[in-house]
Amino acid sequence: MSRWMNSLRARLARPRLAWLDAAGLEALDARPGQALDLLVSERLLQHLVCEPGLPLADEGALRAYARQLLSHYFGAAAQRWPLAPWRAGAAAGASALHGLDLAGLRATLAARQTALRGLRPAWAALLQALAPQHPDWASAPHAALAWVEGGLLCWLELRAGRVQALSHQRLAAPTLEALREALSERCTPGQPTLLLGYGLDAAELPALPGLRQLAPLDGKAPLLAWFERPTAPWAQAPRPDFVAPAGPRPARLAWPLAICGALVLATAAWSAWQGQKHLAQAGEQLAGLQARQSRQAPAVKPSQAGKRAAAGQEQQLQAQQQAAAAELQALLQQPWGVLLANVEQAGMGGVTPGGAGALSWLGLDYAAARRELRLEGLAGDQLQALQLVERLSAAPGWSEVVLSRFQAAEATAQGLRGQRFDLTAKLRPELLREDLARVSRSREAQP
Numbered sequence: 205m206s207r208w209m210n211s212l213r214a215r216l217a218r219p220r221l222a223w224l225d226a227a228g229l230e231a232l233d234a235r236p237g238q239a240l241d242l243l244v245s246e247r248l249l250q251h252l253v254c255e256p257g258l259p260l261a262d263e264g265a266l267r268a269y270a271r272q273l274l275s276h277y278f279g280a281a282a283q284r285w286p287l288a289p290w291r292a293g294a295a296a297g298a299s300a301l302h303g304l305d306l307a308g309l310r311a312t313l314a315a316r317q318t319a320l321r322g323l324r325p326a327w328a329a330l331l332q333a334l335a336p337q338h339p340d341w342a343s344a345p346h347a348a349l350a351w352v353e354g355g356l357l358c359w360l361e362l363r364a365g366r367v368q369a370l371s372h373q374r375l376a377a378p379t380l381e382a383l384r385e386a387l388s389e390r391c392t393p394g395q396p397t398l399l400l401g402y403g404l405d406a407a408e409l410p411a412l413p414g415l416r417q418l419a420p421l422d423g424k425a426p427l428l429a430w431f432e433r434p435t436a437p438w439a440q441a442p443r444p445d446f447v448a449p450a451g452p453r454p455a456r457l458a459w460p461l462a463i464c465g466a467l468v469l470a471t472a473a474w475s476a477w478q479g480q481k482h483l484a485q486a487g488e489q490l491a492g493l494q495a496r497q498s499r500q501a502p503a504v505k506p507s508q509a510g511k512r513a514a515a516g517q518e519q520q521l522q523a524q525q526q527a528a529a530a531e532l533q534a535l536l537q538q539p540w541g542v543l544l545a546n547v548e549q550a551g552m553g554g555v556t557p558g559g560a561g562a563l564s565w566l567g568l569d570y571a572a573a574r575r576e577l578r579l580e581g582l583a584g585d586q587l588q589a590l591q592l593v594e595r596l597s598a599a600p601g602w603s604e605v606v607l608s609r610f611q612a613a614e615a616t617a618q619g620l621r622g623q624r625f626d627l628t629a630k631l632r633p634e635l636l637r638e639d640l641a642r643v644s645r646s647r648e649a650q651p
Contacts, residue, residue: 213237214319215541221428224248224323226303229312236317243431244446246326246351246358248304250274250285251370253297260296263289270298278302288325288444295366299325299444306446323446327351327358327370329431334398335438341396342438350387352401352421354378357386365440379405380421384412391415402426535572542636543570546602547579549640550595563592564622570631577629578608582622586610589625596627601635604628 217239222232225245234240252273260266266289274282285300306323313320330351335342342365349360355378361369375382383404391397393413400418407420419427551563567580583589589607597605609626 210236210317214239214317217319219319219321221431223426223428224304228304229309234313234316234318239319239321240313241322241433242320242324243329243426243428244301244304244323244325246353246356246372248301249325249327250278250282250300250302251297251325251327251372252300253295253367253370256294258296266291266296266298270300274300286446288323288446288448290328290442290444292440292442293366295368295442297367297370297442299328299446301446310447320447322448324431325444326353326426326431327360328442328444330400331360331367332437332441332443333431333434335441336434336436338398339438341398342440344396346392346395348390348395348397350390350397350399350401350415352383352399352404353426354403355382357383359390367442378403380409383421384410387412387415400430535570538570538572539633539636542638543577543631543633545638546596546599546636546640550592550599551581563588566624575631575633577631579627579629580625581627582624584622586623589623589627593627595640596629599640600637601632602629603632604630 214237217237219239219241222234222240222242223245224232224242226247232240232242252270254260254266254269258269260269267287270287270289271283274285282300282302285302286306287298287300289298290296301323309323310320327349331349334349341347342362344362345364347362349362351358351360352375355375357373357375359369359371359373360367373386375386387397387399387409391412391414395414397412397415398418399409399415399421401421402423402425404421407422409415409417409421419430547565547568551565564582565579566582567578569578570576583592589610593605593607596602606628607625608628609624611624
């Protein structure tokens with residue numbers, strides 16, 4: 205039970221930033237019930253930025269090109285390196301993870317009951333954090349970012365907000381003098397450059413043309429505050445992530461649905477507790493009745509009807525308590541992660557040609573004993589709701605998917621508008637799969 209609860213807590217927990225370098229998991233504070241957003245040291249990475257105009261239409265083509273190029277420079281071992289491709293406008297590239305067993309990392313964190321929410325290259329996380337803080341720098345015609353990890357310099361060049369170059373340079377020594385020599389060849393007066401890092405022998409670098417140092421450089425480790433995800437992300441920032449799922453991330457729906465699942469469990473637990481309380485009260489009432497009868501004259505005996513009534517009441521309360529306990533046990537065994545992923549994907553998939561976006565979910569109710577699910581939400585139009593039914597009906601483990609209500613709705617407290625609907629379905633949890641088939645486009649062709 206505690207393992208299951210830790211897994212649920214990890215799924216719902218806000219991810220905590222942590223630094224991952226050559227020390228690996230030994231240096232991580234990974235606790236049961238937590239979620240981690242890991243930042244990967246540049247010492248474990250290799251990068252490439254694609255030349256403009258290459259015919260790389262999708263992620264598969266980008267991955268294939270990256271593997272071919274990395275294998276050319278680093279040998280056959282690069283074929284097995286995990287890749288994190290990225291696109292930002294017309295720019296594209298990939299980061300490769302070497303010197304770290306990603307499958308082993310996942311397995312170890314799973315054994316520790318810790319969720320892995322992100323595994324981002326340091327350069328990308330730093331750019332995502334700095335760009336909203338320094339918009340003039342990020343959108344300048346020519347700009348650069350210098351990130352230092354002891355004797356390693358990571359150099360990033362931007363052209364009007366687009367990544368143009370990304371490279372590593374080994375310093376002669378982890379000193380300010382070695383860094384100054386390397387940067388003096390790169391920094392120019394017309395190119396604003398931001399500098400951050402750690403692991404050098406002193407804190408302040410002498411002034412260089414266009415260079416702005418944001419923090420001391422003599423720290424023993426990077427400050428995690430430098431990498432905090434911004435509340436208003438910069439649209440042009442690349443977002444490579446070694447553990448991000450393919451396709452758009454439905455983060456807007458994940459938290460409401462996770463909260464719905466937690467509320468279902470809480471309701472079931474409350475029902476079980478109430479059943480146990482009622483059973484205890486019935487036991488006390490029965491004990492009191494027996495005590496009163498024992499104080500009466502020996503000739504007075506309880507009637508058979510009274511005995512049957514008391515026994516019937518006790519059996520009824522026991523049955524209620526057992527039913528509540530069975531419902532709670534069924535809810536605890538429900539694969540909530542897969543179920544919520546199905547609902548999220550179905551909601552994200554229902555996009556109509558007229559421009560209606562993802563569905564907005566209002567409620568979820570699941571009766572585990574009967575395997576019946578009810579969803580309540582807002583759709584842009586009736587076609588969007590019908591596409592939702594079509595997609596879920598075709599998914600493994602889903603059956604009898606029916607719209608039970610569909611009507612125009614006033615704006616909710618959150619300002620949401622649309623067509624309110626209720627959807628009911630039968631589930632076979634053991635057959636659910638994390639990925640849904642794409643919604644059929646057959647209806648979209650209708651006028």
